[in-house]
Amino acid sequence: KVALRWQPLDEQVTFRASYSQSFIAPTTYELFGGAVQSNPVLVDGDGNVAQETVAFISTPTLNAQTSENYGGGVVISPKAIKGLTVSVDYYHIRVSDGIFLLDSQSIVDDLNANGSGSQYAPLYTFSNGSKLTSTAPNQVVDVTWGQLDTPYANGSKTETEGLDFTATYQKPTESLGTFTVYVNANLTLDYLYSDPVVGGPYHYEGQFTDLQVVGGAQGTLPEYSITTG
Numbered sequence: 001k002v003a004l005r006w007q008p009l010d011e012q013v014t015f016r017a018s019y020s021q022s023f024i025a026p027t028t029y030e031l032f033g034g035a036v037q038s039n040p041v042l043v044d045g046d047g048n049v050a051q052e053t054v055a056f057i058s059t060p061t062l063n064a065q066t067s068e069n070y071g072g073g074v075v076i077s078p079k080a081i082k083g084l085t086v087s088v089d090y091y092h093i094r095v096s097d098g099i100f101l102l103d104s105q106s107i108v109d110d111l112n113a114n115g116s117g118s119q120y121a122p123l124y125t126f127s128n129g130s131k132l133t134s135t136a137p138n139q140v141v142d143v144t145w146g147q148l149d150t151p152y153a154n155g156s157k158t159e160t161e162g163l164d165f166t167a168t169y170q171k172p173t174e175s176l177g178t179f180t181v182y183v184n185a186n187l188t189l190d191y192l193y194s195d196p197v198v199g200g201p202y203h204y205e206g207q208f209t210d211l212q213v214v215g216g217a218q219g220t221l222p223e224y225s226i227t228t229g
């Protein structure tokens with residue numbers, strides 16, 4: 001990490017900026033955790049829409065995900081209003097080789113297109129315990145569905161940028177301590193997600209994304225948020 005801090009006049013105005021590279025190792029659960037069963041709604045090879053049995057499984061061969069981060073901003077503490085500090089900062093984060101759960105619907109689509117020729121064929125089991133042995137299309141259907149294993153993998157990319165705003169006012173007293181009033185706000189300019197299975201990049205900012213509907217789901221990503229206290 002490299003950080004710069006510059007006060008061109010005095011402590012009333014501070015400019016700051018930073019650049020860093022980082023990594024996050026896979027969690028023990030992602031590497032060696034047990035299977036978690038889910039029943040997402042999927043479209044099978046006959047066009048039927050039904051809840052099917054899917055198991056999210058760990059992947060012992062995962063690598064660390066890496067990121068590149070940079071940003072900068074300004075902090076103002078005017079002497080004319082003692083106790084007030086206002087700041088605004090820009091941030092940009094790009095995550096590469098991210099860890100993600102393969103999208104179940106995309107796997108089903110590939111299995112129905114390529115049969116045993118699909119790279120995902122070892123992940124699917126029919127209700128009678130057998131595996132795909134033919135490249136014939138549309139074999140993965142509701143009536144013979146057994147279980148689909150959905151593992152973790154490396155390869156997703158996430159890129160986000162936005163603005164952070166902060167205002168704090170402190171008022172000390174002689175007998176009652178110090179009172180602090182603050183407001184923090186975040187404005188999300190972009191949140192882009194892509195991975196080798198679902199494609200992309202897709203814009204997720206300002207949306208609610210559900211893991212059973214889209215890859216790389218992040219829950220709610222509001223366009224802006226405000227916290228006061």
